[in-house]
Amino acid sequence: MRQHSKSLISFRVISLRMILALFLFTGIFSFSSSNCSAEMEEAHSNLTPWSGYWWPHYEGAILGPLSKYDKTTGKNSATWEKNNHPSGSQVPKWFGYCHAWAASAVMEQEPRKSRQVQGPASSLILKVSDQKGWLAVGHAKDVANSYGDRFGDNRGSEDRHDLAPDQLWRLLKLYVKQQGIPLILDVEAGDQVWNYPIYAYRIQYQPQAGANGIYQAKLGLWMADDAVAPDFVGVKVRYQTYQFTFRMQNGSVLMGSGKWVGNSLKDHPDFAWYPYVARPENPEIDYKLVKKMLTGSGATTSPNENRPNIIADNNRPDSGNNTNNDNSSTTESRPNNPIIPEGVDLLSPLELAALVMNRTAAFNFDVSIDRFEGGIYSVGETFKISAKSEEPGYLYLLHIDPQGNLDLIFPQAGQDNKIPAGKLMQIPAQKSKQQFLVHGPKGQHRVTAVVTTRPLLLSGLISGTQQQQMTQHKVDKQKTESRPVSQKQKSKSQNQPQNKKVAGGAGQENLKEYQSYQTGQFRWHPSQQKIISELLQQYLQDQKNPLTASGEIDINQILGKFAQDEVLFLVQ
16 A cells, blocks of 8 residues: 555665675674574664654545645645646555655654744644655655565566565664664565565574474564554554574575565565655655754754654553644653563464464353344444453454454454453443444354453554544445345344444434444555455364464464454344
């Protein structure tokens, strides 16, 4: 869902052979292989990039900040944007300014509150979203060093694996560990481009059993996420994991030996880059003027190392941050654990899929649906979930449709998901206006309920205003697809709870009261989404966890003590 290519950023392509030769010459990538036990390398950059919106072209949302820029400067940037990046349904949904946000997030101070600016033409108040929009368009065609080649642009290499895992390891070591600066990655191996600034990594590796000289490794990447509302302040964490193998020779990684394995064969980073000179694409944007109005400076700058670094998901109710408030308070120093927030388990999309497909429970936990197992619902009706746990913890309800699509239905932003021990809980609560909405496709749906001892952060979960907007579109579509319950269906449900019909029925007046509480949607790139859907479909067919069977992910080792249960229902 984003557009970034050599047409938008001026890249200085650096030969991977040159970089690798430098590593070998300096010896900074060598390590001892005498210890056959598992080893680990991790690093965190000296600064943490901030989260911002990626301004998709089809929405035309960047026109709001640009109109304010034009009003203060007398320029015509909005007109240029309309002519060169038109909006509308005909525009591919992934075209946008993700590359420009990523560059600004590593090179600029984060705007954290509204401010009044004085321009050549007038003065006005800019919201956080306006300021971040200005910075994004100011970095739309940055000069950058690039490593690897974009797949699908019909230029240079069309090898999906031209950025091998051992090469990426060296780049992470050079940028994040040695220089202390983030590295931007396109994490989608296919035609689309999904840019994120990487600020931390962890590589765990050990000799592969029965394979002389071959090591198996797990790579974890921590990055700032752009699945946030335009006015979001702080850092919303995105986390992804990859699997690869490599060879060792004389205590060093053998160049060219790295290979993506498992699901990472189809889902791995495509190319890496780092910007060093800010350049707008829009000729009406004066970057120096933008800097002068926003910061009083006219030069390209790097963020202050002492600026606030927030590693937690700010939309969680237990995070202690009000993300929609420009004056929200933050900590002025990095947490003790620079990678994962203390007391929180951060799950990558594949780890979340492994959790959903898990079949074990560490303690008694039961969940049921109001029309009982196998109950029949129509699109537009609502349902309730009852849950009782032997031990206290944090409750999560995840919905899987017949096509293997996954979403989070509880908790939503602002909801308390703590569950006590031994008490029957109804979700939503009896008097709550927040309801679970039944939607298509037709067929067997299931809700997987999980109770964990520590709260979870789920990578790629859309948050805030953006989620509400997307949900509204989804509900509007459902209204056109819904239909009255047939007489046969009515007879089947005479002795069942009479659930509220909220779409296309008598409960229409209540729709707006809870339209933002339908689903917690995930924004995963295409390769990742396809892999997870295929895994879930396989799980729905044979009830086996393919990730556990392959040894790729052991969710019990990651989470420790937890319990889960699931319920099935039919949509017709």
